[in-house]
Amino acid sequence: MTKNLIRLKALHEAGPHSSPHRRRSIFISLAILIALIALPTSCSGVSSEDGPVTLSVTSPTDGAEVWIDVVPPHVAVIGEVSAPSGIWSVHVQSGEGEGEVLCGNRTEFACAVPVVRGENTLTVVAADMLGNRAEHTLNVTVHIGLPPPQAITVSGQVTDPDGAPVAGATVRFESVFSLDNKSLSMTTTTDDDGHYLIKDAIGHRQHVTVEKEGYLPLQRKIAFEHLTDELDLELEPRRQTTPGYDLWASISALFVVSLAHLVRRG
Numbered sequence: 042m043t044k045n046l047i048r049l050k051a052l053h054e055a056g057p058h059s060s061p062h063r064r065r066s067i068f069i070s071l072a073i074l075i076a077l078i079a080l081p082t083s084c085s086g087v088s089s090e091d092g093p094v095t096l097s098v099t100s101p102t103d104g105a106e107v108w109i110d111v112v113p114p115h116v117a118v119i120g121e122v123s124a125p126s127g128i129w130s131v132h133v134q135s136g137e138g139e140g141e142v143l144c145g146n147r148t149e150f151a152c153a154v155p156v157v158r159g160e161n162t163l164t165v166v167a168a169d170m171l172g173n174r175a176e177h178t179l180n181v182t183v184h185i186g187l188p189p190p191q192a193i194t195v196s197g198q199v200t201d202p203d204g205a206p207v208a209g210a211t212v213r214f215e216s217v218f219s220l221d222n223k224s225l226s227m228t229t230t231t232d233d234d235g236h237y238l239i240k241d242a243i244g245h246r247q248h249v250t251v252e253k254e255g256y257l258p259l260q261r262k263i264a265f266e267h268l269t270d271e272l273d274l275e276l277e278p279r280r281q282t283t284p285g286y287d288l289w290a291s292i293s294a295l296f297v298v299s300l301a302h303l304v305r306r307g
Contacts, residue, residue, distance in 0.1 A: 096176070115154060124170070164177070196236070199231045211250075213228045
């Protein structure tokens with residue numbers, strides 16, 4: 042623009058006595074200057090109509106649970122950014138006081154963010170060259186250790202030694218795997234036909250317990266092979282005794298032993 046103003050000043054100083062060739066040059070210069078001034082703003086380096094910053098986080102998802110077996114724990118934050126005017130920066134803020142991590146200024150980003158055991162709030166912030174920003178906040182629950190094995194489903198029937206169904210028996214499956222030092226168990230009750238169904242028991246190795254009043258408790262450690270399995274269980278009835286009978290039986294037995302001992306000495 043300054044150069045164009047200097048050229049106008051020179052043209053003005055040339056005066057009306059300039060040669061035809063010089064006047065023609067002046068007219069051409071004026072035409073070029075007017076054309077430059079009339080150019081639309083869309084031809085400039087940065088448009089005033091640039092779109093906003095768009096931000097997409099593909100991993101982790103909001104509400105996700107992650108298992109981490111390294112210390113100190115970190116979560117990989119992955120996503121994409123679009124900014125017509127150019128990307129200035131992408132960074133992740135941790136709501137647990139773990140600071141801020143810079144993820145660069147590319148359209149695709151991935152960075153490791155420090156987290157703590159339990160619930161974490163992560164905020165991803167992207168900024169463009171014009172100062173526009175986009176934010177995405179997500180919550181992640183972190184468990185320290187290896188991820189749990191797959192859940193299994195087991196069905197079957199509880200009967201007595203004669204094959205009669207045992208209704209109302211309590212069937213409990215407890216996984217050998219624990220989560221945050223807490224046992225993982227599933228409990229159900231047999232129906233009128235003695236059938237039971239256990240869903241979402243964690244892991245193939247289970248400690249199975251069956252209890253019913255009037256029967257001896259049953260405990261078994263079983264390693265299931267499939268995600269869906271069947272297991273029939275048998276309960277032994279408790280031995281029925283007459284009140285006081287066991288005491289008198291013991292006294293009688295003691296008397297017989299003592300009498301035999303006296304006979305031998307005699």
